[in-house]
Structure formats: structure tokens, C-alpha cells
Amino acid sequence: MLSWFDTNLVSILNGFAIGSLLFILAVGLSIVFGMMDVLNLAHGALYLVGAYFGYQFAGDTSSWLGFGTALGTAALVGVLAGGVLSSMTEPLARRPHLDQALLTLGVALVVAELLAIFYGNDVLRVRPPPGLNGSMQVFGNTYPTYRLALIGIGVLIAVAVFVVVERTTVGALVRASVADREMVATLGVDNRLVKLAVLGVGSGLAALAGVLGGPIYGAGPGLDERVLILALVVVVIGGLGSIKGAFVGALLIGQVESLGRALVPDLASFVLFGALALVLIVRPRGLFGAPKAAV
Amino acid sequence: MKQRAGLLVGAVVLVALALVPLFVAPYETGIMSRILIFALLAVSLDLLVGITGLPSLGHAAYFGIGAYTAGWLSLNVSAEAPVPLLAATAAGAVAAAATGWLAVRSTGVFFLMLTLAIGELIFQVAQQWESVTGGSNGLFGIPAVRIAGSPLTLAGFVYWYVLAGFLVGYAGLRVVSASPFGAVLRGIRDNEPRMRSLGYSPFRYKYAAFVLAGAVAGLAGGLLAAQARLVTTADLGFTTAALALLAVVIGGAGTLWGACLGAALVVLVRDALGPRLDGHGPLVLGLVFIATVYLLPRGFAGLAALRLRRRPA
Numbered sequence: 001m002l003s004w005f006d007t008n009l010v011s012i013l014n015g016f017a018i019g020s021l022l023f024i025l026a027v028g029l030s031i032v033f034g035m036m037d038v039l040n041l042a043h044g045a046l047y048l049v050g051a052y053f054g055y056q057f058a059g060d061t062s063s064w065l066g067f068g069t070a071l072g073t074a075a076l077v078g079v080l081a082g083g084v085l086s087s088m089t090e091p092l093a094r095r096p097h098l099d100q101a102l103l104t105l106g107v108a109l110v111v112a113e114l115l116a117i118f119y120g121n122d123v124l125r126v127r128p129p130p131g132l133n134g135s136m137q138v139f140g141n142t143y144p145t146y147r148l149a150l151i152g153i154g155v156l157i158a159v160a161v162f163v164v165v166e167r168t169t170v171g172a173l174v175r176a177s178v179a180d181r182e183m184v185a186t187l188g189v190d191n192r193l194v195k196l197a198v199l200g201v202g203s204g205l206a207a208l209a210g211v212l213g214g215p216i217y218g219a220g221p222g223l224d225e226r227v228l229i230l231a232l233v234v235v236v237i238g239g240l241g242s243i244k245g246a247f248v249g250a251l252l253i254g255q256v257e258s259l260g261r262a263l264v265p266d267l268a269s270f271v272l273f274g275a276l277a278l279v280l281i282v283r284p285r286g287l288f289g290a291p292k293a294a295v
Numbered sequence: 296m297k298q299r300a301g302l303l304v305g306a307v308v309l310v311a312l313a314l315v316p317l318f319v320a321p322y323e324t325g326i327m328s329r330i331l332i333f334a335l336l337a338v339s340l341d342l343l344v345g346i347t348g349l350p351s352l353g354h355a356a357y358f359g360i361g362a363y364t365a366g367w368l369s370l371n372v373s374a375e376a377p378v379p380l381l382a383a384t385a386a387g388a389v390a391a392a393a394t395g396w397l398a399v400r401s402t403g404v405f406f407l408m409l410t411l412a413i414g415e416l417i418f419q420v421a422q423q424w425e426s427v428t429g430g431s432n433g434l435f436g437i438p439a440v441r442i443a444g445s446p447l448t449l450a451g452f453v454y455w456y457v458l459a460g461f462l463v464g465y466a467g468l469r470v471v472s473a474s475p476f477g478a479v480l481r482g483i484r485d486n487e488p489r490m491r492s493l494g495y496s497p498f499r500y501k502y503a504a505f506v507l508a509g510a511v512a513g514l515a516g517g518l519l520a521a522q523a524r525l526v527t528t529a530d531l532g533f534t535t536a537a538l539a540l541l542a543v544v545i546g547g548a549g550t551l552w553g554a555c556l557g558a559a560l561v562v563l564v565r566d567a568l569g570p571r572l573d574g575h576g577p578l579v580l581g582l583v584f585i586a587t588v589y590l591l592p593r594g595f596a597g598l599a600a601l602r603l604r605r606r607p608a
Contacts, residue, residue: 039404095592098350101404102544103588105352105537109581117575225533229415232408269419276412277397284400 011262017147019254020154024209026234027246028202034178034241039101044228045111050074050210051219054126067129078207082200126214178241239289316451324450331461334558337542339511345549348484353414357387357509359531361516366434376442380517387513395505433527440521547596
């Protein structure tokens, strides 16, 4: 057992790093979906925008200034983009929810193509900031420092999101909107403002995840679809609108992606699908999804 | 009266389609073939999206599986006319049956997410299973289809072959859509609890529709293998699935013929206009898509219905 743990330690750590990243990406998607039934298919495109910001500011040299600028710009642009998306879906509010998802699909196609025109089709590198670009010894295994830092950042963001959503008045408003948004509207709260705020923060986190994931995955076409699908699987497994669900789902999928690929390389895709199928058969609303009344 | 007008339009379109290779240059005939293939994919998706109310973002998977099956059979076993098409149809149906039992448990946006995940996983399998699919290089050098032993190489003959396949698939879906079975599907789309309380099993009907749509998508894939003679992983990827859904939505979901118009627009922008835009056709399509969602909630078909209603009876 101990020796198994020792040989697979790197994969397990990688799984945690991917899980961290997935949580940052998926938590916004989950809350927006849980609250407004709006599936934001542009979420992956926002991640890609963040990744290209990472390349723009931290692609050539490893510097804290560059990486910090990338993080700041990405978060800001992400929040603004979330605001734009929110106001774009507003005229469709009275139409079926599918129309809003389709709109975000169109936006995702346009954004991804614009990025491909601007940055070309190659996978571009993003450098981790100095001090984090080396590697260190973990129980006798060499492991990149940046990925350890990423695990830490993921935990920090998870704690921050958890505290805000579970312990503050604003968080209570968000949770109430997930549970029953008509009732919240009856109490005199403008749903549109809550949606604007949540979509803004969620999109900001997605763009942030793009910068943070840059040193691992780089930035290139097709990445948006890959991360979107992983984030969707996390959200489906964890349950809509649940922070805890997004956290557990992200850790689970992180391990499936890393440990699964290391142990059964040929079957990794099936393992991912199998995990999804298993959860949906046992708990159709996801691990932590509240049983919601028919919408 | 309206039905007779519809029949007349149908007959005129059919004759025009059949005459295409006689009046159109080979390259343009090839594009027409592509339009028909993509239209068949879009129509099969319309059975799910428009008639059953199940928006799928993974439908290209069954199209791709059909294409790989037909291509692999033509390369390794036989390219004699109906064999690759029948096998492609069967493969599409089997793949849809294997994955659909999970997908049709959900509805609405949930279904969209699940089919997206399923499609992506099938894409990954195609990417990794290099001994059969050729991995990222694709399956190339597929021999021309043979009819009674002689290979079909001229663009015009290939077009007629594709047209025949398209008509079989389209007519099949048309019959299904007009049958009592199709009426039940529409009932499920409009009010599932009511259909359940009437004694129908929505799961079984949705599952059957999903498998049928997968089979026709597989048939379209088989036609693709015969026409392009090259199958790549892009054919079953997210972009193809998204473009197919786009074609259905632009055309107007639920009408079948609307999906054909949408497919024609998508292929024209992607394959005919695309090279002039440096291969960035999806940019234009994305913009068209956004405009459609805002301006034409019911697609081209919605426009036609509007015009009919305004005309005095």
C-alpha cells in the first residue's frame, strides 16, 4: 500500500493540481446554472481568454510583474465579459432556457475564432513566476513547485468562496436565489442584479483559471472545449448550484484525469464517462444537488 | 390546398436536385454533395431537437462513427454499394443505443450537457484508437464506392449516390415524424407529465427517437466516407456537433426541411466562403447564430409560417 502510494504520488499530486484548477473554473458555472438555469457554454472561451492573457504578459520571461498583470487583467476582463453576457441574455429571459445556452454557444464560437485569428493555431507557453518555476522534493519525488502552489491557491479560493457564499448576507441571497428565485424576487430583490453579479464573478474566476492553468496547459485552440467539458462533468457530478459539490466533483475528476490516465492509460476516457454514468444512475441530481421541483 | 402546394414544391426541389450534376461544374457538385450529407445529419438531429425536444450537442459522434465504419469497411472488407452504408447506419444505431440510455434520462439543458460529454468522450476514443481510426491523421485513402463492381469516381455519380442516400434517410424521418409515433414524441416535447399519465413511457419513446436519430446520422456519415473519402476526428468533434445544432436552429427546429436550409447555409459559409476568410468560417457562423437567436426565434421556418399566416385565406 505504502509503496503503491509512493510510486503514484506524482500522479496523485497532479490530480490535486488539476482538481484545484477545475474547482476555480467550475464553481462559477455551477452557481450560474443552479440559480438561473443558464448553461454558460462560453465558460471555456473565457478560460481561453485568460490563458492568452497569461501568454501575453508572462509568455516570454518569468516575472511576478508579468504574471500579476496577467492575473489582474484576466480577472477584470472576465468580470466585464460576465456583465456583457448577462446583459446579452437578458432580452431572452422570457424565452426557453435553451435559447440562452445557444446564445452563449454562438458567443463561444466567435470568441474562440477571434483568438485563433489573433494568436494563430500553435500552442503557446505561459511561464510560472520566478521562485515557482523550479521543482522541489516531495517525499523523495521531484515535483514542480508551481503545481504545489496551484493546489494552495485552489484551496484558498475554495475557502474564500465558501465563506462568502455560506457566511455572508450576499451569499445568503445567492443561495436563496438558487433555491427559489421567484420567492427572492417577491421579497423585493432584483434577480437581474444577482445574476449580473454571479455571472460576473463566475466569469472572472474562469478567466483567472485560464491564467493559473497556463503554465500547465499553455494556450491554444481547442483548449476551451476541453476545459468546458471537464467543468461540465464536474458540475453534473457535484450537483447544480452546490459549492461543496463543485469542490468534491473537481477533486474527483482531477484524480480521474491524472491517476486514471497513469494507471489505465487506454481506458482514461471510459473512466471519466464511467464516473459520470455511475453518479447519474445512483444520484441523478449529482452528489450534492438539492432535489429541485420541476421547473 | 396547402398540402398540395407543399407537394408541388417538394417535387420541383427533387427534380432540381436530381438535375444538379448535368448543369453544375464538378467542384460545385461536390459542395452540393456535402450540403446533402450535412443536411441529413441536421435532419436527424432535428428529430431530437425539434420533434422530441432533446437538444443534443453530441450528435456528430454518431455521424463520425458511421463515417469511420463505412471508411474502415471500404478499406478492409468491401466497398460494394450498399454494404458500407448499411454498416454505417447500424453502427450509428448501436452507438446511440449504447450511450442513449444514459442521456435520455435527462431533459433540457441537462441533456445538452450529457450529450456534449458523451460526444467528447467518443471523440477522445477516436483520437486514441489509432489502429482503426488513424488517430489524428484520420482515415485516408478510402476507395471509391463500387456499384456492381465498377467504382464510382465522377463527382456527378457520387452526387447521385449521396442524393439517393439522403432521400432514403429524409423520407424515413418524414414518415416517422408524421406517424403516431412522431405525434407521441411531440406530445413528450410539449408536456411530458401528461404523456406519462396517459400511459406512455417517455423513456422508451425518447430512447427510440435517440437510436433512430443516431442511425440516420450514421447513414449520413457513411455518405461522407463515400464522398470525401477521408474521415478525420474533426468530423465527430464538438465543432461539427455545434454546427449541426446551429443548422437546425437557423433553419427552424421541428420542420425537417428547415434544417436542410440551415445546413446549406452552414456548408456554404464553411466550405465555399471559408477559404476566402482564411478558414475562419465559424466566426461568420457564430455571428449568424447570435443574430438568429435574437431575431428569428423559430428560424427560417418561422419566417415562412409568418408569411403564410398573413396571406388572406
